[in-house]
Amino acid sequence: MRDSQFKYGRCRAAASTVDITPPDNMYHRMWGAAVHDQATGVHQSLEVNLLWLQSGTTAEGDIGVNVLILSVDHCLFWAADLEPIKQSLSAATGLGPEQIVIYFTHTHAAGLMDSTRAELPGGELIAPYLAEIGAKVSVAAAALPDKLEEMWLTTSNGHCSLAQSRDYWDEARDSYVCGYNPVGNADSTVMVIRLCDLGGNAQAVLVNYACHPTTLAWENRLISPDYVGPMRRTLRHALGKIPVVFIQGASGDVGPREGFVGDVEVAVRNGRQLGLAALEALAAMPVEPAEFSYDGAVVSGATIGTWSYKPFSSDQVESMSRFESIQTSFDLEYRSDLGTREQTQHDLDALLAAGADSNGGVDAARNQRALVERLQRKLTRFRGLEEGDCFHYQLRAWRIGDVCLLAFNGEMYNMLQLDLRAAFPGLALMVGTLADGSSCWYLPNRESYGKGLYQEDASIIACGGLEQLRDAAIAMLNIQGHQ
Structure with a gap:
C-alpha cells in the first residue's frame, strides 16, 4: 500500500x-x-x-x-x-x-x-x-x-x-x-x-x-x-x-x-x-520526494506495521514529469438587473451635486464619499462589460x-x-x-x-x-x- x-x-x-x-x-x-x-x-x-x-x-x-x-x-x-x-x-x-x-x-x-x-x-x-x-x-x-x-x-x-x-x-x-x-x-x-x-x-x-x-x-x-x-x-x-x-x-x-x-x-x-x-x-x-509504502509486520511487544520511503521508479518519475497546458472557454450570462451606465452616471452626478449634509459632521462626509465610491465602482463594472448578454470566460x-x-x-x-x-x-x-x-x-x-x-x-x-x-x-x- x-x-x-x-x-x-x-x-x-x-x-x-x-x-x-x-x-x-x-x-x-x-x-x-x-x-x-x-x-x-x-x-x-x-x-x-x-x-x-x-x-x-x-x-x-x-x-x-x-x-x-x-x-x-x-x-x-x-x-x-x-x-x-x-x-x-x-x-x-x-x-x-x-x-x-x-x-x-x-x-x-x-x-x-x-x-x-x-x-x-x-x-x-x-x-x-x-x-x-x-x-x-x-x-x-x-x-x-x-x-x-x-x-x-x-x-x-x-x-x-x-x-x-x-x-x-x-x-x-x-x-x-x-x-x-x-x-x-x-x-x-x-x-x-x-x-x-x-x-x-x-x-x-x-x-x-x-x-x-x-x-x-x-x-x-x-x-x-x-x-x-x-x-x-x-x-x-x-x-x-x-x-x-x-x-x-x-x-x-x-x-x-x-x-x-x-x-x-x-x-x-x-x-x-x-x-x-x-x-x-x-x-x-519528506526530505526528498519518494514513495512511502508499507513494508510489513515486525513482531515486538505489539505486532508493528512498518513503512519506509523508497525511490520512485523511472516510470513514476516519467509520469510525474508529464506537463500539460489545459484551457477551455464558455459564456456566463450577465445579470438582468444590472441597470444602465446612463442611470448610474445620473445617480452619481446627483449625489455629487447634493454633497454631504453640512450638519452631519465627519460621519456624513464619510458616508457621502463611500456612496460616491460605490457608484464609481459600478461605472467601472459597466466599462468592462462585453457586448451582448454574456461574459466570455x-x-x-x-x-x-x-x-x-x-x-x-x-x-x-x-x-x-x-x-x-x-x-x-x-x-x-x-x-x-x-x-x-x-x-x-x-x-x-x-x-x-x-x-x-x-x-x-x-x-x-x-x-x-x-x-x-x-x-x-x-x-x-x-x-x-x-x-
Whole structure:
C-alpha cells in the first residue's frame, strides 16, 4: 500500500522576487469609508514573486510547455492598466499572453491603482508607478530562462483558522453586512508547494490559501501587503530569503476573524498565523520526494506495521514529469438587473451635486464619499462589460504530474475550491483566483443571491454562474482524463 498524503510533480523551474513598493505618498484610498486619499508611509514592502515553470525540451527539440506565474501585492489592476504590463512581459520573454498569468494577492492596503484617478492627491504617481512595475517585472522575467533547472514539486495540505465566513446577519439593521460570522463555515485548507532542486535545496515555496486580505481597512494609512507580507517573513525566517509565491484562493465569502482595522500589528499576527500553518505543512514533507509504502509486520511487544520511503521508479518519475497546458472557454450570462451606465452616471452626478449634509459632521462626509465610491465602482463594472448578454470566460490550467494549477479570473465563493478538490482527490489542486484580475467580478454561490449581500451587489454574472464555472472546470479536467 502507498501513502498518498503528498503529491509530486517534476519540471524545470526558476523563481525570483522584485520589490515594487510605491512612493510613501502614493494615492492610497481603497475603502469607501476612508477619509484620506494619500498614504502617509509604508508598513511593509510590496513584492512581485515570479515563478517560471517549463516542461523541458521534447525529443523533437521543442521547448515544450511554459508558464510564467506572477504573484503581485495589489488588490487588482483594471484591464486597461494590466494589459500594458502583460504586453511588456510577453515582449521580454517571448511567451504568449496565454502563457503568462498574473495573480493578485488582493491586499486592500496598497491603494487602488486606477490610472484614471490622476487628478486625486497622489494620483499623479499611479501611471508612472504602473509603468515602473511593468519594466521591473519584465527585466526579472527575462532573466529567469537562464536560471531554469530541474526541480521537484512536493505538495502538502495544512490547515489554518485565519479565514472565517464574512456574510453576517445584522439583526439591528435587518440585513446582511460584510463581516465576521462566528457561526459560518470556511475552508481551512492551506496548500503548500515546495520547489526543490535535485540536491534537496528549497528554491521557492508556493502558498495557496483563501482569505480576503482585509485586516487593514479605512483607518489604515500605510501601504501594506496585509497579512501576506508577514506570512512571507515567517516562512523566510525558517527557510531563508527565497521567493514565496502567494496565490489567493476562492475567498469571496471569507476573511480574517479580526479585520477591518487600522492597526498593522493585527495584520502581522494574522500573517504569522498563516505562515506557521504553512511551515507545519512544509515540516511534514519528506526530505526528498519518494514513495512511502508499507513494508510489513515486525513482531515486538505489539505486532508493528512498518513503512519506509523508497525511490520512485523511472516510470513514476516519467509520469510525474508529464506537463500539460489545459484551457477551455464558455459564456456566463450577465445579470438582468444590472441597470444602465446612463442611470448610474445620473445617480452619481446627483449625489455629487447634493454633497454631504453640512450638519452631519465627519460621519456624513464619510458616508457621502463611500456612496460616491460605490457608484464609481459600478461605472467601472459597466466599462468592462462585453457586448451582448454574456461574459466570455476563459479558464486555464497547468498539470505537472499530480499537481494542477488553476487560474480563475474573478472572486469566487469558497464553495468552488471545496467542490473541485472533492471531485479530484487524486490531484493536488491549486485553486488560484484573481488571475489577471477580476473582469467578471464576484461569483457568489446560487444560495447567496437575493439576500442583499455586498458580493451580489458587486457582481455582474447571473445566479448560477459559479456552479456553471465549477462544472466547466470539472469537465475540462475530466476531458483530459484526469479523474
